[in-house]
Amino acid sequence: MEDRIFTHIDDSTQPRAKGLLADTTVAIEPSICVKDWPTQAQSLALENYVALEDATLIKHLRNAGANLKGRTAMAELGLGLENDTGAAAIANGLVDVVLKTDTTGEARMAAADSGCFGFKPSYGLISRSGMIGLVPSMETCGILANSLDMISKTVQTMAGIDQGDASMDEPGIEKAMYGFSHPKDKDRPITLGLIKGCRHEMDTTDDMETAIDRLARSGLGIKKVEIKDFSLAPVVHNLIGSVEASSSAGRFDSVRYGHRTSALTKNWNEMYIKSRKESFAPLVKAYLFQGGYFQYHNYNAFLDACRTRARLIQNLEQSFKTVDLILLPVSKSFASLNRPDTLSGLYDTFSLTVLANLTGNPAISIPGFPALQLIGKRFDDPGLLALAARISDIHTKGNTP
Numbered sequence: 481m482e483d484r485i486f487t488h489i490d491d492s493t494q495p496r497a498k499g500l501l502a503d504t505t506v507a508i509e510p511s512i513c514v515k516d517w518p519t520q521a522q523s524l525a526l527e528n529y530v531a532l533e534d535a536t537l538i539k540h541l542r543n544a545g546a547n548l549k550g551r552t553a554m555a556e557l558g559l560g561l562e563n564d565t566g567a568a569a570i571a572n573g574l575v576d577v578v579l580k581t582d583t584t585g586e587a588r589m590a591a592a593d594s595g596c597f598g599f600k601p602s603y604g605l606i607s608r609s610g611m612i613g614l615v616p617s618m619e620t621c622g623i624l625a626n627s628l629d630m631i632s633k634t635v636q637t638m639a640g641i642d643q644g645d646a647s648m649d650e651p652g653i654e655k656a657m658y659g660f661s662h663p664k665d666k667d668r669p670i671t672l673g674l675i676k677g678c679r680h681e682m683d684t685t686d687d688m689e690t691a692i693d694r695l696a697r698s699g700l701g702i703k704k705v706e707i708k709d710f711s712l713a714p715v716v717h718n719l720i721g722s723v724e725a726s727s728s729a730g731r732f733d734s735v736r737y738g739h740r741t742s743a744l745t746k747n748w749n750e751m752y753i754k755s756r757k758e759s760f761a762p763l764v765k766a767y768l769f770q771g772g773y774f775q776y777h778n779y780n781a782f783l784d785a786c787r788t789r790a791r792l793i794q795n796l797e798q799s800f801k802t803v804d805l806i807l808l809p810v811s812k813s814f815a816s817l818n819r820p821d822t823l824s825g826l827y828d829t830f831s832l833t834v835l836a837n838l839t840g841n842p843a844i845s846i847p848g849f850p851a852l853q854l855i856g857k858r859f860d861d862p863g864l865l866a867l868a869a870r871i872s873d874i875h876t877k878g879n880t881p
Contacts, residue, residue, distance in 0.1 A: 552580075597846060600836055676707075843864075
């Protein structure tokens with residue numbers, strides 16, 4: 481079983497610290513640096529690369545006494561869920577926590593498919609220093625676990641200021657950590673926001689309507705909110721993400737590390753081009769080509785997408801003036817997880833999860849049928865996790881697929 485799920489298992493016996501995560505076993509995708517571990521991010525572009533030092537979040541885990549078990553498989557550079565085995569590690573009881581790159585909603589989608597919880601923290605709460613990915617302004621360290629308490633402990637451990645990461649938000653981090661140490665009244669009234677027009681994004685609505693009715697009958701408030709351009713979120717993410725990917729992937733040049741072509745070449749430039757051609761699988765390669773087009777030939781479309789992203793952020797913030805959380809299904813079809821190998825298929829699958837990555841808000845998937853997704857206020861991660869516990873309890877009562 482472990483041979484099919486883990487790509488690397490750590491057999492070291494070094495003594496661990498005693499802290500909040502003592503006796504907690506953690507699996508880590510190969511996109512997060514762990515010193516002396518293979519760190520190829522499932523890409524030939526990083527062939528045989530071994531991390532020279534721990535990512536900042538890994539240092540925090542070690543200081544808290546976590547047992548770092550090994551590597552689970554992932555999609556190339558964290559884009560999608562092809563080849564992903566992280567959720568299987570949780571489902572088979574091999575680890576307590578899995579850490580994975582969340583770029584389009586991977587943690588929530590994988591968790592929903594396997595019946596555990598999947599959490600994406602607020603952007604800027606957990607350091608990205610030592611993480612390898614494609615879309616710097618959207619990707620975060622996602623967390624999978626069977627309990628919300630375990631996710632809460634993991635977030636508290638990994639959060640904190642890191643001078644090596646410019647995306648850190650010090651006031652936001654202070655707000656979140658204060659919330660963890662000073663929890664709000666867990667029995668206070670909750671109002672959930674349903675995005676107007678969202679049902680048109682789903683293939684079926686009957687199961688979602690049943691879930692909403694169950695929550696309403698349990699005393700939760702339900703209110704419709706308007707988030708203009710919500711339906712454009714996948715297009716905006718796709719456009720901005722591909723441009724960022726095209727730019728950030730330039731570091732994979734086959735010179736300092738990674739795959740280098742074995743073909744005979746006339747000069748350095750030809751070697752570079754052939755190596756790059758061989759280094760990426762079709763999905764990532766299509767993403768990079770698309771990003772290059774918008775970056776160099778249609779930059780105005782990129783600027784328009786950035787403006788739409790800003791409006792989405794503003795509209796989402798406005799909605800939180802009248803509701804506590806935004807409620808969405810994780811997937812629009814509720815079917816078994818699709819693992820597409822095309823960009824159109826990728827964004828169709830993740831069409832309901834990309835919003836939180838665009839806006840930087842925390843989001844969590846809670847198991848059930850359908851699996852539900854909750855989006856909270858930025859840096860109110862502790863509030864989101866606390867309310868998710870109540871909603872999960874209601875959602876799973878008498879809930880059978």
